[in-house]
Amino acid sequence: MPLILKMVKAITGMRFAAIARVTDTQWVACAVDDSINFGLIPGGELVLETTICHEIRQHQKPVIFKHASEDAVYSAHHTPATYRLESYVSIPIVRKNGDFFGTLCAIDQLPAQFDEETVSNTLTLFAELIAVQLDAQADLEAKTIALATATETGILRDQFIAVLGHDLRSPLSAIRMSADMLEAKLPTGREQKLATAIRQSSQRMSHLIEDVLDFSRGKLGGGIPVKRNLVDSLGDIFTGVINEVAASHPHVKITHDVVIPPGIFCDAGRMAQLLSNLLGNAVTHGSADHPVEVLASMQDAHIVLSVRNQGPEIPGTLMPLLFQPFTRSAGGGRGEGLGLGLYIASQIVAGHQGTLSVTSTPEGGTRFVARFPGTLEWTQSS
Template identity: 40%
Template sequence: MDSNLFEVVNFPIVLIYFINLTKSYFLMQTTKDRDVIEGKSHELEEQKLRQEVKAAGLVSVVPQILDVASRITGMGFTAIARVTDTRWIACGVNDKINFGMKAGDELIIAETFCTRVRTHNAPIIIEDVPNDAIYCDHAIPAQYGFKSYISVPIRLPDGEFFGTLCALDPEPAKIDRSEIIGMFDLFSKLIGLHIHAAIQLENAEDSLLREKQGAELREQFIAVLGHDLKNPLGAIQGSADILSKLDQSPKSTTFIEIIKDSCKRMNSLIEDILDFARGRLGEGIVINGKCEKDLEAAVNKAITEIKVANPAHEIRVKHEIDEPVYCDQPRLLQVVSNLLANAVAYGENKTPIWVETQTNKEFFILKVKNQGKKISDELMPILFNPYCRGDKSRDGLGLGLYISSEIAKAHKGVLTVTSDDQETCFCFTISLRRPV
């Protein structure tokens, strides 16, 4: 037989085989995924149930309520239970008759009256089982050996059924009275309010803890990422520096300069990321301060770098520095660069940017002013938050103002802003002397 014909004849069979095999695999995988999802769902439900039981057990008034209910009714066992359609779990117990139950223990739901209380949303009251028309022959009283019993529903403020407040005793008890029923009803409402508050507090604390752990993990990742990026960037920068010293064509020289400029920009972004991580992880931005006697020249150098990068913008400078300033000079120049970059980005192109520095008897003050659109009232309260940008379409991470503010705090100073339709002014103020 021709081999090609054999292949043609058998190909549909092979194809059908693989289709069926694939279907079987996906069916198996779907079943497995469904089992995993159902398992996770059951795990979450169990966790939520245990959390509710724990919250109810921590309510401080529960022991007193159970004790008062026992004393007034004369019944030896009182309890609060979390009741669902399938579970009965004791949250709080007052046991004077050695019933043998403690908080956290469970009963089989079908072997309690609480399903009926839950379903009908009404109390069950039995003063004397042998003489009760409804429950005299019921199996549950005989199983647990009680003659008197009361159980009332506990509902949370939103109307959700939580469980029951119940009491029982091996002897008859006069409990089918309005004052006893009213007391149990009042207690159940009070317990519902306290349990609701405890659950809300527990949820808030868990949510806060998860958020804190998530934030710490994110920020640690950012810090590690920043450090890991610096190594390859340093290699690129070093290679570009070596190439620039060799004989190159004009075109190659242009590309080398582009690489070096990109490295500087990338390094600046990495430093911003690292500063952000330092500020958020609790370490804070660390300053290495010393007494600077020629701060004016250093500030002018930082301004020149911005001028070279943005030749279309006019930057006017006014210095009145008459005193030495205790500061971390590189960090202060970082503030100058960040504030100027912000002014260039958001100021009017045809109007000058003003940089003013001055000292008085107590403070060094740096102001950067630009004309342009007023900062919105919505943006003002969050302007110094990380990742805050007035224009989302612009380049950058939105960390410059946040880092500048953190640098001010590290100097025990402050960075403020005022903005109206005529002018926006950022003011960086620190003490002339070393902070105590």
């Protein structure tokens, strides 16, 4: 702003230049370059009705005169008389949305010598530059406020999720233990089925809570934490997950071929969660008339885990979004959960320096394939 005012003075030959904020009630100086001791400083005010800017606000056109006492219009105008002005230039500043902000003006108590067209065109460009800067500043302030609000909201959300997950775990554990005891003691029949349903619902709720907590931890810490160790029983872990899912979904047939050697460098708990999420997704969205297939093996020092189901083909537009949080795959209305399972699965595989891919065709069904280095040596070399 100071540079623009200096250039205004140089181009017009006048000794006072200012940027004024003009409303329907006030004239306030925003920036001032004063070489005639006019008496205005930034923040200073003039009585609105004594200024020509009051009129410019209404018609939004430049006002220029070089010698007021000889001017046909302004020789009798109250503003030059009030402030003893001979030369005057005032250009409206209009923002991009059409709102009138104020004026870019120059004054002097002496007559000025300049080309009116050149001054009008040049100062109009300056006024447009000022408007652009005002818009940019307003946009920055709005984004800063929005960012602060979003940050605060995000912190509160993450705190809420963490507290909620912690506080829900205890009553859920009590419900599950009670359901286990009832299921074991009740005679076969309706009552035992109710206890089984309670146990299965509590398990599903527990998985949902863990998904939400993992999502929260991943967003806060740059990814879901993975702690890798040498594991000799990864094959047994996968088989255990398959049996658990099969017991919870007796209406679905699951076939599996798991052949994994000992000494796999991985996070055993996260591997169980990975297969549970992939298998749960396949069971939920697959056709009950076709088995779900699980294959796990060691190939070229990599663990390759494949889960395939036969069901509706996933639309091509949805494929790029499958591993994004809160996205559900196509499943024909039997979907459960929050849409975090595949996102968490992808994060677990990424934490193991691997990849998770998906293919889906009407003939071959939908297949998710997780592939990651299975040996410590390969991980260190890569």
